[in-house]
Amino acid sequence: MGNVLVYVENSETGVAPIAFELLGAARRLAAGLGGEVEALVAAGATAELAPALGAADVILRMEHPALSPYLPEAHVAALTEAIRSRDPQVVLVGNTSAGIDVAAGAAAATQRPLVAYCTGLAVDGEAVVAHSQVYGGKLVATTRTEGPGVFTVVAGAFPGAEGQSGGKAAEATLAAPATLGSLHTRFIAATAPSGGIDIGRADRLVSVGRGIGGPENLELAQELAAALGAELGASRPVVDSGWLPKARQVGKSGMTVKPKLYVAVGISGAPEHLEGMREAELILAVNSDANAPIFEVAHFGSTCDLFDLLPALTERLQAS
């Protein structure tokens, strides 16, 4: 006991950035618990993934064809096996669409409690104290887990730098559980990332919501985005209506973004949207309803009619 096990999310593009944040968090927790950091990397092939995980004390490599591409059932079985055989006190998993599944399934299979949406983790005596977001991020809960537990950690909660440094870890092979040979579910196909749009990397974003009225008005936002040198984003209703592709969706069910500038146009600010953009450095909001929740997170807002404001803003930006 006292060890910290990190589940290393990965894909054909390599180790996911969240894994380094988890390794950094794990180092601090292991120091407090007097234990070691073990990193589980489970994939079809792990030889190219392991060298990046030097911040761990031990890298546990588990290989099986069923582990790539990612299939929730297979990775639940892999993490469950690792927890059973290594019996760590703390299991850290990224709070990502893959990690939420893996953590929940493995926690249930091993009967360990789970704290999701963790933004802070610390050791107090022999217990782990977690700060986590609840109620759509409006409240922060402090949870004390005395015994073994599983924690999913929000991206960006810990710096990745500590998890990227470090020396050479010992490596061990962990046998894949037999269940991987007889899974119930199967992976059929993945859609290609759409057209190279990556709003997650954009420094500036202009996002449109239902207030834009219809696809015929998107040009107004596109022109503003062009004048600002920004990418175009959207809230869920706009994507659900098919006005813009899914790759442009900001929010909990889309992309979480942290641009330097975020301009919300005709977005009321449903909790699902706010969660995906509230960490932006500077938020401007244009919405006709002065009571819209978007103004709670905006640094600067206007209730002007966006159909007047957008062209005026674009024109002034082009002139300046």
Place this chain on the structure above:
Amino acid sequence: MHVAVCVKQVPDPSGVGRLDPATHCLVREGVEVVMDPGDEYGVEAALQVAEATGGDVTVVSMGPAKALEAVRKALAMGAARAVFISDDRLRGSDALTTARVLAAAIARTEADLVIAGTESTDGYTGTVPVAIAELLDRPALTFAKHLEVGDGTVRIHRQTEVGHDVVEGPLPAVVTVTGGINEPRYPSLKGIMAARGKPVEQPTLEELGIDPSTVGLAGAAQRVVAVEPAAQRAAGQVVVDDGTAAARLVAFLDDLKVI
């Protein structure tokens, strides 16, 4: 096909969440409560599968007595019957206990397919449906933004950060659906009237075969010791429409050297 759908009543997500300072449990009395908006997609998905296959829908829910309203709403939307577990001893239960109770209730139905929202708006762990699947030893197919049921199989489009994966599994199975998978129907007046006469079974913990000493706050393996509002940033500046907004926005951006 018989479909079971999990629903939960939550404090209105558009309100401000409050917690009992003594118990650290979410205050569910004296605040606006609604069926979790995420569950409306689940109910709609369940109804669509049942309608397409000539089956019906059983609503499964756990919560305080007042949460029967959320169950009634699902019945008004078109579900045939409900299993509602309401027992004061369950107060403060953690996600795993909740899953044990719901799994025991689902096991009493003849459902081939269990549908749930991806995560509740309040507790917010996303754990319960996957835990139910583990406990029932059924595969879990998660984050479905598209769902189709074939002959003994279910196929979903699993939403990912970059697009979606097509995943297939055998029935019986547990599927979680994301917002946007469908457009949930509103209960019709006729549906609301009909819901009053639909059967709502209310089994006790003992009838579900669950040891009461293992549930509630006492059975939880973790303890919530404090809950506080998330840090709010200082209120921003809002310009009410007076014709100068464009100029002031540009000046604001200019000041910050954004442009």
